[in-house]
Amino acid sequence: MDQKIIFSEVQCTKHINAVEDALYVLGGKWKLRIIIALFSGYTRFNELQRRINGISARVLSNELKQLELNGLLKRVVQADQTPVVVEYLATEYAATLKDVVGALADWGQKHKKKITITDNV
Amino acid sequence: MDQKIIFSEVQCTKHINAVEDALYVLGGKWKLRIIIALFSGYTRFNELQRRINGISARVLSNELKQLELNGLLKRVVQADQTPVVVEYLATEYAATLKDVVGALADWGQKHKKKITITDNV
DNA sequence: GTTAGTAGTAAACAAAAGGTTAGTACTAAT
DNA sequence: ATTAGTACTAACCTTTTGTTTACTACTAAC
Numbered sequence: 001m002d003q004k005i006i007f008s009e010v011q012c013t014k015h016i017n018a019v020e021d022a023l024y025v026l027g028g029k030w031k032l033r034i035i036i037a038l039f040s041g042y043t044r045f046n047e048l049q050r051r052i053n054g055i056s057a058r059v060l061s062n063e064l065k066q067l068e069l070n071g072l073l074k075r076v077v078q079a080d081q082t083p084v085v086v087e088y089l090a091t092e093y094a095a096t097l098k099d100v101v102g103a104l105a106d107w108g109q110k111h112k113k114k115i116t117i118t119d120n121v
Numbered sequence: 122m123d124q125k126i127i128f129s130e131v132q133c134t135k136h137i138n139a140v141e142d143a144l145y146v147l148g149g150k151w152k153l154r155i156i157i158a159l160f161s162g163y164t165r166f167n168e169l170q171r172r173i174n175g176i177s178a179r180v181l182s183n184e185l186k187q188l189e190l191n192g193l194l195k196r197v198v199q200a201d202q203t204p205v206v207v208e209y210l211a212t213e214y215a216a217t218l219k220d221v222v223g224a225l226a227d228w229g230q231k232h233k234k235k236i237t238i239t240d241n242v
Numbered sequence: 243g244t245t246a247g248t249a250g251t252a253a254a255c256a257a258a259a260g261g262t263t264a265g266t267a268c269t270a271a272t
Numbered sequence: 273a274t275t276a277g278t279a280c281t282a283a284c285c286t287t288t289t290g291t292t293t294a295c296t297a298c299t300a301a302c
Contacts, residue, residue, distance in 0.1 A: 243302100244301105244302085245300105245301085245302085246299100246300085246301080246302105247298100247299080247300080247301100248297100248298080248299080248300105249296100249297100249298100250295105250296085250297105251294105251295080251296080252293100252294085252295080252296105253292100253293090253294090253295105254291100254292085254293090255290100255291080255292080255293105256289100256290085256291075256292100257288100257289080257290075257291090258287100258288080258289070258290090259286105259287080259288070259289085260285100260286085260287075260288085261284100261285080261286075261287090262283100262284085262285080262286095263282100263283090263284085263285105264281100264282085264283090264284105265280105265281085265282085265283105266279100266280085266281080266282105267278100267279100267280100268277100268278085268279100269276100269277080269278085270275105270276085270277080271274105271275085271276080271277100272273100272274085272275080272276105
């Protein structure tokens with residue numbers, strides 16, 4: 001009932017700003033899903049599209065460009081191959097997202113259990 | 122260069138689905154910011170609007186309704202007071218988001234430092 | 243009695259995000 | 273020769289999200 005204050009007044013704006021900075025890069029429906037797929041070893045465009053349920057080629061293409069701009073993946077063209085093969089590889093920097101993805105996936109899993117049992121009050 | 126696979130193939134879909142469930146509740150531009158403000162002890166409508174830079178009354182109102190539906194806050198009307206005071210209080214369930222908010226804020230903070238130094242390749 | 247504050251809602255609109263369809267140019271198999 | 277796959281892009285449309293302005297109804301201060 002009387003909820004404890006977790007963050008101090010001074011920390012509030014700091015936290016909001018930090019989350020804002022994170023969401024600028026990770027926000028939207030798809031970016032974290034793409035990062036998970038990359039972590040899982042999927043590298044090719046159509047492979048990613050098949051794995052990430054519901055994403056269109058246009059949106060995937062745009063999202064990949066933005067993730068590359070933010071240093072989370074590298075687009076590698078294997079020009080020696082026929083046909084030319086394009087690979088999207090998570091960078092080392094993307095690995096710093098492990099905690100974020102982990103925390104969110106954990107919570108999501110627990111939340112799903114909660115709503116399937118409680119059916120939400 | 123040769124990025125290690127962090128999640129196994131089997132875990133990929135599980136992770137994506139879990140993150141999907143989390144984003145269903147927390148996704149969008151405002152929800153996490155509102156939760157942080159609630160954690161910080163801000164409880165009143167106008168107080169929240171002042172604290173969360175850029176949010177309009179309409180959007181704040183809608184977001185608060187959704188957060189209440191998902192059990193993350195309680196809308197409490199102090200009817201005895203004049204004028205009537207409305208308080209939005211984070212629930213205990215919302216406290217389970219501490220790790221998520223923490224991980225995201227941490228990453229956002231580090232990312233901001235990175236881009237202000239490196240200026241991004 | 244005018245101004246400011248509380249806690250919003252309604253209507254109208256604009257912007258951002260995402261979806262749909264089709265198409266390119268090339269290869270490889272049937 | 274047709275079908276299927278790769279890796280996309282363009283144009284167009286819809287949906288979602290957010291903004292702005294105005295308004296309610298009430299209180300409290302100046």
